[in-house]
Amino acid sequence: MLLAAGAALLAPFAALEAAEGNLVLDNVTLALGGTTYRIPHMELTGATLTAAEFGDLLKGDEKAADGRLARLSAKSLVIPAMTAESVAGGETARMSYRDVRAEDIRAGRIATLRTAGAEQTLDKADGGSERIALGPSAAKGVDLRQLVHMSLGVRLDPQEALKPAIDEESVESVTLQEKDERVTVKTGRITLKGVKGRALASRPSEIMERLEKYEPDKSAADPALLKDLIDAVSSLDVASIEIRDIVANGKGEPADKPYAAKLGRLSAGRIANGTIGDFAFEDFSLQSSDGGRLSLARFALRDARLASFFDNPIPLIGHIEAKGLSGDLPDIRASETSRMKFGLAGAEADFSDLREIAPTKFSARMDDLSIDIASRGETPSTAQFLALGYRNLDLSAALAGEWREKTQEAVFAPLRVVGKDMGALSMNVTFGDVSGAVFSAMPVVSKAAALASSLRSVALTVEGGDLVDRVLALEAKQAKKPLDKLRADYAKSAGTAVAVLLGGGEKARRIGEAVSAYVLKPTRLSVRLSSQKGVGALDALAKQPADILESLDVEAVAER
Secondary structure, three states, X not given: OHHHHHHHHHHHHHHOEEEOOEEEEEEEEEEEOOEEEEEEEEEEEOOOOOHHHHHOOOOOOHHHHHHHHHOOOEEEEEEEEEEEEEEEOOEEEEEEEEEEEEEEEEOOEEEEEEEOEEEEEEEOOOOOEEEEEEOOEEEEEEEXXXXXXXXXXXXXXXXXXXXXXXXXXXXXXXEEEEOOOOEEEEEOOEEEEEEEEOOEOOOHHHHHHHHHHOXXXXXXXXXXXXXXXXHHHHOEEEEEEEEEEEEEEEEOOOOOOEEEEEXXXXXXXXXXXXXXEEEEEEEEEEXXXXXXXXXXXXXXXXXXXXXXXXXXXXXXXXXEEEEEEEEEEEOOOOOOOOEEEEEEEEEEEEEEEEEOOEEEEEEEEEEEEEEEOHHHOOOOOOHHHHHOOOOEEEEEEEEXXXXXXXXXXXEEEEEEEEEOOOEEEEEEEEEEOOOHHXXXXXXXXXXXXXXXXXXXXXXXXXXXXXXXHHHHHXXXXXXOOOHHHHHHHHHXXXXXXXXXXXXXXXXXXXXXXXXXXXXXXXXXXEEEEEEEEEEEHHHHHHOOHHHHHHOOEEEEEEOO
16 A cells, blocks of 8 residues: 555656745646556645656666655645556556645655545456455655665665665555455554565566466466565565454355454564564454354464465474364254364464474474364264263373484474373384484485384373273173173283284283283273384385384383
8 A cells, every 4th residue: 555655656746846845736647667646736845856856756767766766855745635547467456545645755755644545446357346445544754765666676686685665554444345245344453564675586567467377287387486476575574564353244145144254453573584473363253154153262373484385395383373262163964953063272383493394393282172072963973972971072182293413313202182081192202313304305305314214112101091981881781791791801802902913922912911901990001112223114114013013122011
């Protein structure tokens, strides 16, 4: 918005009349950068340039225009009304501004810039249209020279520094409405602070044209477009952006069942070098046309590298979190009355020491994921849980991992899952001979490094036996057998089955005996497999599982 306002501010200078530094203009039309500006009347006081100099302000190359802008100063500028029109890709955009006022213009930099409001209409190639109404706006520290450089210039120096363009801008409200009124979006105050930028390697207008023509499925797709998009992301810094009270309403199917989405606050900060330092939205809610409801108290990212979303197999993010998720959605695949009800207290993950395509250290956890099984009714996926007496599934989980460069180890500890009224499972895994090449951006190199690694140890712990007890109690009831007798039979069968499955050797029997003891008294089961040498990928392919197990150190214990 401000780029358009700044460009329009420059537009009328081509035909001003001068009188003791006070310049007046009527009925000026000027084409600039594919956009035509029309200003019925404007007044400039305390101007340092003559009307003739204003007439040549934007003539010549960018360097010449920048030199003239550097000499542009004035006490104030008033434009009661102003319009702009542009055509691109079969779409026509029209913009109108009311009461544009600029004060204290020095060397091409505006101290304050205000508008009473603005409106834009966009006529689309498919016959549709949308309307955007902007409330009163205000800006501070608007550098016209830098804005012109960013929008029209081409960067010749790859190391060009980013320079301030806008200190601060705010718009009191925005309303977007589709022609058929199926969608209306309204926002409260929008605030933008600390904008810096530089010219792009290609002009912004050229990049937009290439985006419109881009078809990724065709062999003639623009191979350099991704590079230019990453460059564009890295050529803009913003200290902070905040949008409050976003509300979207629309007509669903059928039209008498509308939907509504609300967002209390959206913010982003420390946007620099192609990275968003902080991003968050809060108090989100959705009421869908089919009667579904979804809400989320908070979602946030930290240190998100935008370029990795384009060219990396895994987006590189320093931190991600979600809190207060709640959902109640229809599940017509099961039945007309079936619902999917769920909630999540919180989930978050931290990633650090990023190396090429992945982090070398991470931790994640999920707290209180609750799924209402009863609300879905009896389906193939819920029948067994309902039979066991579970009306809700309540799960929590945690996972952490780290690559240790000094010892060339990758340690995953712990992987832990806890189910309310079920039990808990924990696992620790250590890999050896893991070189830094596993993080290479070249798939051939990373896969070769992964195959060269070896499994050093696996430790598994199962705690609690509520799930085992419920399974046995249900089986005893259905089979009409005494629970103690059935438990003893199951313990014996489970121990034998595990021993046979693992090859029938002495160490396999040791694990089977521990499993049998756990079924008899499901309190705690611990199994640890380790090898100082490690088991490599070639060993796993060449040897039988039983031979591999017998070559390991095995510990298997069940509390009695």
